[in-house]
Amino acid sequence: MNLKLxxxxxxxxxxxxxxxxxxxxxxxxxxxxxxxxxxxxxxxxMLGGYALYFALTLLDVPPLVAxxxxxxxxxxxxxxxxxxxxxxxLDKPGxxxxxxVATVGISIFLxxxxxxxxxxxxxxxxxFIDGILDIFGFRIAYQRLLILAVAAMAIxxxxxxxxxxxxxxxxxxxxxxxxxxxxxxxxxxxxYMMTFGISSALAALAATMLAPIFLINPWMGLSSLLKAFxxxxxxxxxxxxxxxxxxxxxxxxxxxxxxxxxxxxKDVFSFVILILVLAIRPAGFFGKKEW
Amino acid sequence: xKDIVQNFPAILSSQKVAPFFMGILIFFxxxxxxxxxxxxxxxxxxxxxxxxxxxxxxGYSGIFTFGHQGFFGIGAYFSALxxxxxxxxxxxxxxxxxxxxxxxxxxxxxxxxxxxAAPYIALTTLAFxxxxxxxCMNLVELTRGDLGLWGIPAFTDIALPGIGxxxxxxxxxxxxxxxxxxxxxxxxxxxxxxxxxxxxxxxRSIRDSQEAAESLGxxxxxxxxxxxxxxxxxxxxxxxxxxxxxxxxxPTSVFNVGLMVEIVAITMVGGFGSFWGPVxxxxxxxxxxxxxxxxxxxxxxxxGILLLIVILFMPEGLGxxxxxxxxxxxxxxxxxxx
Numbered sequence: 001m002n003l004k005l006x007x008x009x010x011x012x013x014x015x016x017x018x019x020x021x022x023x024x025x026x027x028x029x030x031x032x033x034x035x036x037x038x039x040x041x042x043x044x045x046m047l048g049g050y051a052l053y054f055a056l057t058l059l060d061v062p063p064l065v066a067x068x069x070x071x072x073x074x075x076x077x078x079x080x081x082x083x084x085x086x087x088x089x090l091d092k093p094g095x096x097x098x099x100x101v102a103t104v105g106i107s108i109f110l111x112x113x114x115x116x117x118x119x120x121x122x123x124x125x126x127x128f129i130d131g132i133l134d135i136f137g138f139r140i141a142y143q144r145l146l147i148l149a150v151a152a153m154a155i156x157x158x159x160x161x162x163x164x165x166x167x168x169x170x171x172x173x174x175x176x177x178x179x180x181x182x183x184x185x186x187x188x189x190x191x192y193m194m195t196f197g198i199s200s201a202l203a204a205l206a207a208t209m210l211a212p213i214f215l216i217n218p219w220m221g222l223s224s225l226l227k228a229f230x231x232x233x234x235x236x237x238x239x240x241x242x243x244x245x246x247x248x249x250x251x252x253x254x255x256x257x258x259x260x261x262x263x264x265x266k267d268v269f270s271f272v273i274l275i276l277v278l279a280i281r282p283a284g285f286f287g288k289k290e291w
Numbered sequence: 292x293k294d295i296v297q298n299f300p301a302i303l304s305s306q307k308v309a310p311f312f313m314g315i316l317i318f319f320x321x322x323x324x325x326x327x328x329x330x331x332x333x334x335x336x337x338x339x340x341x342x343x344x345x346x347x348x349x350g351y352s353g354i355f356t357f358g359h360q361g362f363f364g365i366g367a368y369f370s371a372l373x374x375x376x377x378x379x380x381x382x383x384x385x386x387x388x389x390x391x392x393x394x395x396x397x398x399x400x401x402x403x404x405x406x407x408a409a410p411y412i413a414l415t416t417l418a419f420x421x422x423x424x425x426x427c428m429n430l431v432e433l434t435r436g437d438l439g440l441w442g443i444p445a446f447t448d449i450a451l452p453g454i455g456x457x458x459x460x461x462x463x464x465x466x467x468x469x470x471x472x473x474x475x476x477x478x479x480x481x482x483x484x485x486x487x488x489x490x491x492x493x494x495r496s497i498r499d500s501q502e503a504a505e506s507l508g509x510x511x512x513x514x515x516x517x518x519x520x521x522x523x524x525x526x527x528x529x530x531x532x533x534x535x536x537x538x539x540x541x542p543t544s545v546f547n548v549g550l551m552v553e554i555v556a557i558t559m560v561g562g563f564g565s566f567w568g569p570v571x572x573x574x575x576x577x578x579x580x581x582x583x584x585x586x587x588x589x590x591x592x593x594x595g596i597l598l599l600i601v602i603l604f605m606p607e608g609l610g611x612x613x614x615x616x617x618x619x620x621x622x623x624x625x626x627x628x629x
Binding site: 031036037085088089092093094096097098100101102104105106107108109110111112113116222226229230233237264265267268271272274275278279282 | 355401402405406408409410411413414415417418419421422425426428429548549552555556559563589591592594595596597598599602603606
């Protein structure tokens, strides 16, 4: 393997991994706060993609506005779904399984709704920035640099939000002990709603960044969801730091796996990692004992 | 009349319904020979077996798996390939199509032994079935990948002494009908005997409290793996039946997460953790969607909405709702699950 190919793969891995990190941190955030696995996370990603597409084509707004629009719409959908579906299930027996089944229902509904409403033809969105950066024959598309920058900013913002703001502290307090949180006057239902909204917004952000590279279609959520599961478990379910680290690790592992195995076996490789983590160390990198 | 209406749930859930229902199914093709209707009922029974096998592991043993499509698909592909490449009789394939997934079920069960939270188990089993799907798609020389298999041999004719012979060639629905009915009855009898026996008690005790079960000396490892293997066996047999019934297989038709969603929807609507729930759900949903053709096109949208309605408004499902009615009539409330 020559040096150029090697560096190329490292960069590819990091770009891909930063998106995995962004997407999976929403999933793990919900697990951390509410102890539920959101099977509809992939569909928020899909909705983000479609919202971007319609903002660009129907409303004809500049890309930045379209991205913000997509994030806003998906955030609202997240809030509404939490209020309508997840909220009534809280504090009822069967919380172990009920949100799982409910989100599977939401997922299958949204996926087929998209199929019927917007058709099965793949939608494509132009690159936000064209052109390729060339440093000593080492070529990087600007779009990829943009992805990297946006992911770094979003993750930074999420980290600041969780660690430094009052709301973030309230969220972490609720995650640690819900009853104690209620006792000191935290509106835990509000926190849950916001958690869902933020998680959906993160998924939408990942979708808007990746939409120009992968096309928008009703099924785009499922494959990304499976990736997010792998990343979230590898990092430790519930740990945002873990998801970020695991995202980059998986991105790198996959881009090197393509060299060693062939590309069609790449996903098998990731799923084997998932099963091995669950078998050997279910807590992943930074998870707690909750399995 | 009012009495009948009031006691209707009790009548439905009483022990006499099962033989009555099976009796109807046995004589059904005597009255109706329309291939379209027979096909619909065959599908009902297929889903009844699949959902019951999932209910056995998830509802009764408390191991919430999400990878039944993997066992189904592996059963289908093994049986089809053995018949096509090695010339093994589909009848033997039906058995092998169950045994191979059962063995795999053992190995999928191993990493699940120490996991208790439903989401972790769901992820492990989902990962397994995705590995099976991708492997099936990538082994192009063997499975023709995405193109799928066609020209899978049908079941060979068998002679029934005294009645004549069952012919499976030329799209004869009635023979397939009786074959699936036989598998359906065997499945229900096996699960019934199993759940009435100490095995069933052990499984339920593990579901309700693993610590308590362990302290009473129940071998948790053994029973959990047994539940995995039995459940996988019947899912695999169904896969094999499916392959030799449709005679066409593609990876997306069998290794589809959508299939798992259908199983979950059927079981939840009928009653998660109740014996006849999945059967009730399978007949209601499958026939309902066939009958309401306009909904058939929105099949998965309907499944999605049904799942939400059931989980929000009647988490115990229709089956238990009905038997709860019976208990109320007796003036006491049944708190015992299943």
